[in-house]
Every structure is written in C-alpha cells, then in structure tokens.
Amino acid sequence: MAAAQIRLQAWQVLLGGICALVITIGLARFAYTPLLPQMHAQAGLGVADGGLLAAINYAGYMSGALLAAWIESPAWRRRLYVGALPLALLITALMGWGSSFGVWALSRYVGGLCGAAGMLLGSGLVQGWLMRSGRRPELGIYFIGLGLGIVVSALGAMGMTKLELGWAAQWQGFALLGLALLIPAWWWRPPVPPAATRAAAGTVPSRRWMALMLSAYFCAGWGFVINATFTVAIVEKQPLLAGQGPWAWLLVGLASMPAVFVWDRIARRTGDVGALLIAFGLQIVGVLLPVLLSGLAAALAGALLYGATFIGIVSLTLALVGRRSPANPGKAMARLTLSYGVAQVSAPALTGRMVEASGSFDAALWLTAAVLGLGMLALVGVLREPG
Numbered sequence: 001m002a003a004a005q006i007r008l009q010a011w012q013v014l015l016g017g018i019c020a021l022v023i024t025i026g027l028a029r030f031a032y033t034p035l036l037p038q039m040h041a042q043a044g045l046g047v048a049d050g051g052l053l054a055a056i057n058y059a060g061y062m063s064g065a066l067l068a069a070w071i072e073s074p075a076w077r078r079r080l081y082v083g084a085l086p087l088a089l090l091i092t093a094l095m096g097w098g099s100s101f102g103v104w105a106l107s108r109y110v111g112g113l114c115g116a117a118g119m120l121l122g123s124g125l126v127q128g129w130l131m132r133s134g135r136r137p138e139l140g141i142y143f144i145g146l147g148l149g150i151v152v153s154a155l156g157a158m159g160m161t162k163l164e165l166g167w168a169a170q171w172q173g174f175a176l177l178g179l180a181l182l183i184p185a186w187w188w189r190p191p192v193p194p195a196a197t198r199a200a201a202g203t204v205p206s207r208r209w210m211a212l213m214l215s216a217y218f219c220a221g222w223g224f225v226i227n228a229t230f231t232v233a234i235v236e237k238q239p240l241l242a243g244q245g246p247w248a249w250l251l252v253g254l255a256s257m258p259a260v261f262v263w264d265r266i267a268r269r270t271g272d273v274g275a276l277l278i279a280f281g282l283q284i285v286g287v288l289l290p291v292l293l294s295g296l297a298a299a300l301a302g303a304l305l306y307g308a309t310f311i312g313i314v315s316l317t318l319a320l321v322g323r324r325s326p327a328n329p330g331k332a333m334a335r336l337t338l339s340y341g342v343a344q345v346s347a348p349a350l351t352g353r354m355v356e357a358s359g360s361f362d363a364a365l366w367l368t369a370a371v372l373g374l375g376m377l378a379l380v381g382v383l384r385e386p387g
Contacts, residue, residue: 008129008188008190008191010130010133010135012188013126013129013130013188013190014126014141014142015184015188016184016185016186016187016188016189016190017122017123017125017126017142017145017185017188017190018141018142018144018145018148019145019181019182019184019185020081020085020118020122020145020181020185020189021118021119021122021142021143021145021146021148021149022145022148022149022152022178022181023085023088023089023118023178023181023182023185024084024085024088024114024115024117024118024119024122025115025118025119025145025146025149026145026146026148026149026150026152026153027088027089027092027149027152027153027174027175027177027178028088028089028091028092028111028114028115029057029111029112029115029149030149030150030153031092031153031156031157031170031171031174032053032054032057032095032108033153033249034153034154034156034157034158034249035157035167035170035171036050038157038161038166038167038170039167042166042167043099043167043168045104046356047352047355047356048349048352048353048356049101049352050352051348051349051350051351051352051353051355052348052349052352053101053104053105053108054108054225054344054348054349054352055344055345055346055347055348055349056105056108056109056112057108057109057111057112057115057344058112058225058341058344058345058348059109059112059341059345060108060109060110060111060112060113060115060116061112061113061115061116061337061341061344062112062116062337062338062341062342062344062345063109063112063113063116064112064113064114064115064116064117064120065116065120065334065335065337065338065340065341066334066338067080067113067116067334068080068116068117068120068121068124068330068331068333068334068337069331069334069335069338071331072328072331074192074193074194075192077121077124077125077330078121078125078189078190078191078192078193080117080121081117081118081121081122081125081189082186082189083117084113084114084117084118084121085114085182085185085186086182087110087113087114088111088114088115088118088178089175089178089179089182090175091106091107091110091111091114092107092111092171092174092175092178093171093172093175094106094107095107095168095171096167096168096169096170096171096172096175097168097172099168116334116337118145119314119318119333119337120318120330120333120334120337121330122142122190123139123142123143123318123322123329123330123333124322124328124329124330124331124332124333124334125189125190125193125330126139126142126190127139127142127319127322127323127329128190128193128329128330129190129191129193131323131326131329132193132194139315139318139319139322140260140261140263140264140315140319141260141261142315143260143311143314143315144257144260146256146311146314147252147253147254147255147256147257147259147260147307147311148253148257149253150249150250150252150253150256150307151250151253151254151257152177152253153174153249153253154247154249154250154252154253155250156170156173156174156177157170157249158250160173204324204325204332205321205324205325206385208385209324209382209385210321210335210336212378212379212381212382212385213317213320213321213336213378213382214336214338214339215339215374215375215378216276216280216317216375216376216378216379216382217317217336217337217339217340217375218339218340218342218343218375219280219343219371219372219374219375219378220280220310220313220314220317220340220343220372220375221339221340221341221342221343221344221347222343222344222346222347222368222371222372223280223283223287223310223368223371223372223375224310224313224314224340224343224344225343225344225347225348226287226347226348226351226364226365226368227252227286227287227303227306227310247300248299248300248302248303249303251300251303251304251307252303252304252306252307253307254307255303255304255305255306255307255308256307256308256310256311257311259307259308259309259311259312260311260312260315262308262312263275263279263311263312263315263316264315266278266312267316272316272317272319272320273320273379273382273383274383275312275316276312276313276316276317276379277376277379277380279309279312279313279316280309280313280372280375280376280379281376282305282308282309283305283306283309283310283313283372284369284372284373285305286301286302286303286304286305286306286309287302287306287365287368287369287372288302288365288366288369289301289302289305290302290361290365291361291362291365291366317336318333318336318337321333321336343371347368350364351364354367
C-alpha cells in the first residue's frame with residue numbers, strides 16, 4: 001500500500017480529499033441544514049433546540065481542532081483523518097435511528113469531530129503533499145468538496161422529499177449515499193508526511209500576525225455558521241417563500257464550487273489578505289439582502305453571495321496560514337480554527353434565542369453583518385503586519 005501511495009497523482013489526492021470533505025462536512029454536517037425544517041415539522045424540534053444542536057456540532061468541531069492542534073505525530077494525524085471517514089457515515093445514520101435530543105446531540109458532537117478531521121487534518125495533509133510534490137500549495141480545488149457537499153445535501157433532501165421520505169429516512173439515505181464516496185476517499189488518502197526539517201520547523205508567523213488572523217477568522221466563523229445553519233429556515237420563514245428554502249441552499253453550493261477558482265485568481269492579483277477583504281465585504285452584502293429587501297430574489301441573491309464568499313474565506317485563510325507554517329500545516333490551521341469554532345458554538349445558540357424572542361431573523365442578521373465588519377478591521381491590521 002505504501003508503494004501505491006507514493007505513485008499517487010495530484011488529481012487522485014485532490015479527488016480523494018474532495019470526497020472526504022463531502023462525507024465529513026457535506027453529509028455529517030451540511031445535511032442538517034436542509035433537513036432542519038423537516039425536523040421542526042415532523043420530529044418536534046424547536047427553533048432554539050435546533051440552534052443548540054448546531055452549537056453542539058461546532059463544540060465537537062472545536063474539540064477536534066484542539067486535538068489537531070495538540071497532535072505532533074504525522075502518522076497519528078493521518079490515522080485520525082482516515083478513521084473519521086467511516087465514522088462520519090455512522091453518525092449521519094444515527095440521526096435517523098433515534099428521536100431523542102440526547103441521540104441527536106451525540107451525533108452532532110461526533111459529527112463535529114469528523115468535520116474537523118476533514119477540514120483541518122485533511123487539508124493539512126493535502127497541502128503538505130502538494131508542497132512536497134512541487135505544486136502550487138493552493139487549496140481552492142480541495143475545497144470544492146465544501147460546495148459539492150452543499151449541493152449533494154440540497155439535491156438529496158429535495159429528491160428524498162419528493163419520494164415522500166420522512167426526516168429519519170432521509171438521514172439514513174444520506175449515510176448510504178456516502179458509502180459510494182468512501183471508496184475514493186479511502187483509496188486515494190494522502191500518505192503519511194515525513195518528519196519536518198529544522199529549517200521548516202523554525203518557520204512560524206509572528207504572534208501579532210497570528211492574533212489578528214485569529215480575530216478575523218472568529219468573525220468569519222460567525223458569518224459562516226449563521227448562514228450554514230439558518231439559510232433554509234430564513235427563506236422558509238417568509239410567508240410567500242414556503243417550500244423554496246432548499247433551492248436557496250442548493251444555490252449556495254452551486255455558487256461556491258466555481259468560486260474557489262475565482263478566489264485563487266483574485267488572490268494572485270491582490271494578495272491573500274486583499275482577496276479576503278473583498279470576500280468579507282461581499283458577504284456582508286449577502287447577509288443584509290434578506291433584511292433590506294423582501295422576496296425570493298433577495299433571499300436567493302443573499303444565498304448566492306454567501307456561497308461565493310464563504311468558500312473563498314475558508315480556502316484563502318487556511319492556505320495562507322498553512323504556507324506560513326510549512327512544518328505542520330494542519331496544526332497551524334487547527335490553532336486558527338479554534339477561534340472559528342468559538343464563533344460556531346456561540347452564534348447559532350444566540351441566534352436561535354433571538355429568533356424565538358423576536359419572531360424574525362433581522363436582528364441576528366444585523367449582528368452578523370457587524371461582526372463581519374470587525375473581521376475586516378482585523379484584516380486591515382494584518383496588511384500592516386509583516387508576519
């Protein structure tokens with residue numbers, strides 16, 4: 001097997017990573033978004049509890065980020081990444097096997113752990129392989145898996161709803177679908193990276209640079225999780241748009257897939273931080289569109305901007321910090337992601353309470369726009385810091 005892994009081609013490593021992201025993020029996490037309205041209607045899940053489950057998912061994600069930041073052994077990083085692939089399918093099926101909040105909470109927490117493995121350990125392994133192979137260490141192609149995961153979750157939910165499958169059967173259907181993706185993800189997994197050289201081990205970003213990036217990525221995490229959790233619910237809550245929510249979620253995925261190439265090209269012209277500032281600004285516009293304008297067009301335009309920007313923010317940020325820490329890209333990404341995780345834990349729970357108290361998403365979306373604005377200020381500070 002080791003010899004086979006040495007002969008891996010770039011397209012195989014990237015395709016295997018894309019499939020792994022669809023499994024660990026698209027199914028184990030993103031399927032929750034289009035199925036949330038059905039769980040509200042059929043399983044008796046309240047809006048606040050729905051937000052709490054999302055927060056529990058991100059608590060698991062943050063726990064996984066802590067673990068990834070702590071692990072030094074390349075072999076163990078790869079073992080955990082590989083083990084998360086079948087585990088993600090198991091916990092996806094678990095969502096439909098039980099109807100108690102405790103079972104759902106367990107599934108969401110473990111799903112967060114698997115998501116961290118796919119996002120952090122997987123991206124670090126793939127980027128490390130690209131750098132060792134003399135290829136451009138951009139992660140845009142790899143993160144197509146995020147957009148594809150959204151598309152799969154949206155189309156899967158829409159198709160299974162047309163077949164009149166209930167919420168539980170749909171969770172199990174997603175788990176079965178993931179079995180087909182598990183084959184390339186498993187077969188083309190990146191090999192164990194070699195031990196870092198002393199020169200690479202000494203290359204680390206400055207504390208101030210890292211602190212500013214931590215702040216910016218916290219704000220990005222807030223914007224990401226509000227949209228990822230409530231996009232469908234925001235559309236469905238408008239009286240004239242009932243039943244249109246899955247289309248908005250599908251549009252998010254369709255917008256994000258080609259956007260990864262666009263953001264890589266923008267970054268080559270403006271620099272990574274310049275591209276991040278553009279992405280943050282556009283995401284603010286997308287967040288506020290459903291507040292300022294009513295109707296399906298505004299809701300779908302907001303979803304389009306969200307899909308086109310969140311993928312760029314994630315791929316550019318993780319690729320940037322990975323290149324600044326060549327000895328252990330996955331560990332550096334994990335440290336940065338801890339701030340992302342703090343936002344992902346706090347934002348959905350707070351939003352759920354705000355919506356239940358006011359009956360509207362408007363206040364929560366204004367707050368999200370303000371947080372993203374603070375993220376832009378942090379990025380301006382990064383521009384002035386040599387790193």
